[in-house]
């Protein structure tokens with residue numbers, strides 16, 4: 001079969017891998033001159049099943065409203081009159097009940113846990129390096145009140161298969177010696193030893209290289225303008241460099257998926273939520289954390305990647321705007337300097353901002369669309385690096401007419417009715 005993959009981010013290349021290894025002819029269409037240069041470029045880098053909690057939660061509405069009146073909140077809600085934004089928000093709010101939050105969280109957990117296992121399998125199979133860090137993640141709370149309020153959401157994850165240790169401040173410093181001098185600033189938290197980190201860009205580009213070596217075609221610098229469909233089937237992908245035809249098409253366009261879907265009347269409930277990350281060189285600094293860290297009170301994430309520390313945070317409703325200013329990183333640096341004063345060379349930042357492709361309930365949208373030969377691997381939100389391999393394997397199985405090993409309940413487009 002000739003399979004056309006739309007999008008060369010981490011989701012597109014992993015999907016291409018699972019299809020190519022079954023002997024199919026794979027073409028990846030990517031508008032940039034290389035893979036992984038958009039959302040997968042400089043994300044938080046954490047492989048974090050310990051952060052599977054759905055964003056649509058019983059407390060979310062209050063948090064969104066509060067953010068309208070805060071100076072530099074971790075989550076910034078900006079209202080818009082765009083009807084698609086309003087429709088997405090209504091769906092989001094409908095998912096903020098306790099039972100839906102629980103169901104969505106467990107779906108995300110299922111996809112993320114399998115994602116980490118599959119990634120570690122794949123790195124052996126494909127012999128891929130990506131500054132892998134398997135040292136686990138510490139989820140830290142600064143205030144006892146936050147730990148008491150939100151701790152039960154980690155208990156839920158532990159009850160459903162995630163290996164998790166509740167830790168006090170001394171145990172935190174034992175697990176992560178870089179917290180030795182600042183332990184008094186922490187109330188406690190949770191340690192997930194199987195979580196990890198790695199550079200999604202290096203992984204994506206190395207995967208693309210492996211695929212090319214095995215005969216895959218990459219059409220770089222080709223921007224998809226639309227799809228043409230008839231009789232319930234996609235016939236061709238129209239790009240600014242000509243048409244690309246296949247037997248089967250997989251959409252892996254990250255935040256851009258809704259725009260291309262609309263060209264054939266396919267409505268995908270995905271909204272871009274902006275985040276900010278910065279990479280700083282570690283140099284001779286001795287106080288760098290080795291484990292992944294998420295500081296939960298301000299939602300700031302730390303990942304040790306080879307010779308650099310990645311620090312990221314914030315969730316902002318800003319439409320498709322990806323610009324950033326120095327001041328957008330103030331909050332992130334404040335937490336970094338406070339917890340890890342000798343962590344890295346904070347004066348040499350490489351800034352980045354990108355868009356999470358977020359569904360209103362949280363899990364990605366995988367598998368069948370409303371066209372027989374168009375399949376979806378989209379909407380991975382804040383977890384696409386962790387979820388990439390489980391989703392790619394499952395979508396490849398569906399494309400090939402097999403039943404995926406991963407339970408697909410609540411992961412398909414049909415869940416939106």
Ligand SMILES: Cc1cc2nc3c(=O)[nH]c(=O)nc-3n(C[C@H](O)[C@H](O)[C@H](O)COP(=O)(O)OP(=O)(O)OC[C@H]3O[C@@H](n4cnc5c(N)ncnc54)[C@H](O)[C@@H]3O)c2cc1C
Nearest residue numbers: 007009011031039040044045046224254275383384385386
């Ligand atoms: C700030 C931030 C921090 C994050 N941290 C983490 C984390 O710690 N752990 C984690 O698991 N996940 C994290 N994520 C989420 C993760 O990065 C994403 O879910 C994931 O990268 C999405 O991958 P993708 O391949 O779907 O999208 P992308 O990487 O955006 O890939 C889509 C590709 O499609 C191409 N494309 C789009 N439109 C067209 C077109 N018209 N024609 C041709 N090509 C097109 C783009 O150029 C792009 O290369 C984070 C996200 C953000 C924003």
